[in-house]
Amino acid sequence: xxxxxxxxxxxxxxxxxxxxxxxxxxxxxxxxxxxxxxxxxxxxxxxxxxxxxxxxxxxxxxxxxxxxxxxxxxxxxxxxxxxxxxxxxxxxxxxxxxxxxxxxxxxxxxxxxxxxxxxxxxxxxxxxxxxxxxxxxxxxxxxxxxxxxxxxxxxxxxxxxxxxxxxxxxxxxxxxxxxxxxxxxxxxxxxxxxxxxxxxxxxxxxxxxxxxxxxxxxxxxxxxxxxxxxxxxxxxxxxxxxxxxxxxxxxxxxxxxxxxxxxxxxxxxxxxxxxxxxxxxxxxxx
Numbered sequence: 001x002x003x004x005x006x007x008x009x010x011x012x013x014x015x016x017x018x019x020x021x022x023x024x025x026x027x028x029x030x031x032x033x034x035x036x037x038x039x040x041x042x043x044x045x046x047x048x049x050x051x052x053x054x055x056x057x058x059x060x061x062x063x064x065x066x067x068x069x070x071x072x073x074x075x076x077x078x079x080x081x082x083x084x085x086x087x088x089x090x091x092x093x094x095x096x097x098x099x100x101x102x103x104x105x106x107x108x109x110x111x112x113x114x115x116x117x118x119x120x121x122x123x124x125x126x127x128x129x130x131x132x133x134x135x136x137x138x139x140x141x142x143x144x145x146x147x148x149x150x151x152x153x154x155x156x157x158x159x160x161x162x163x164x165x166x167x168x169x170x171x172x173x174x175x176x177x178x179x180x181x182x183x184x185x186x187x188x189x190x191x192x193x194x195x196x197x198x199x200x201x202x203x204x205x206x207x208x209x210x211x212x213x214x215x216x217x218x219x220x221x222x223x224x225x226x227x228x229x230x231x232x233x234x235x236x237x238x239x240x241x242x243x244x245x246x247x248x249x250x251x252x253x254x255x256x257x258x259x260x261x262x263x264x265x266x267x268x269x270x271x272x273x274x275x276x277x278x279x280x281x282x283x284x285x286x
Contacts, residue, residue, distance in 0.1 A: 020248060027241035044242040054243060057226040061205055064222065068143035069201040076151025077193055084159045103149045111213035114142045118214060135215040142214045143207065147200035154196030158189045187268060198258040202251050223247055
């Protein structure tokens with residue numbers, strides 16, 4: 001059993017990560033060939049620095065991903081707190097079902113429905129469809145919509161795990177409800193909030209289907225759309241490998257930062273829990 005499980009895990013890792021390793025390896029190729037390695041070189045990364053389309057796509061991707069992750073994190077955290085305080089189980093189940101629809105719904109269906117919604121709204125309002133500002137706003141709203149459920153599902157488990165005795169202890173010590181939320185409850189929720197925010201950022205940063213349908217006639221391009229346009233020319237160049245490698249490394253670094261930040265926050269919360277227990281114990285024994 002141990003040997004078969006090791007073989008199974010090894011095959012999974014090979015199938016998942018071998019294409020990524022090959023992609024990163026050939027991004028440092030000195031030749032234009034994507035099948036023959038001619039030596040180590042950074043010229044494809046240097047060419048990206050002078051590529052205006054890549055710079056614009058990177059700026060658009062970062063603006064949309066950062067804005068979408070921030071908005072979805074704030075709205076999703078508030079929604080998770082509201083859902084957790086619902087008393088009716090039937091109503092809570094209905095709300096959770098509606099919340100999960102964007103996750104279980106095929107992405108192509110969500111993309112097409114959003115495209116029709118934005119096109120109809122823009123046509124009815126008389127705004128120009130080719131305006132980049134309008135398209136950026138449409139992309140932002142679409143990305144907030146499909147990343148919001150992931151934030152809610154990341155925060156809800158932390159709310160269930162929250163130690164309510166700390167809230168009661170803080171209230172007994174004279175803290176106001178708002179102070180209790182920011183000083184006691186919010187620190188316990190931060191690991192889930194960070195996880196949801198990073199997930200929302202990565203989903204928005206590498207989204208293709210929804211971005212493609214929401215702005216079909218626009219000149220606004222994100223990195224996934226730029227990579228698709230490069231492959232649409234019929235050739236796969238090392239430029240695309242270098243650009244894909246940049247995206248992989250950026251997301252990988254974000255995941256590391258999220259894990260480190262989450263671990264530190266959990267340590268901080270545990271220390272705060274001990275401090276509140278000591279204070280409550282002293283108050284009771286005085």
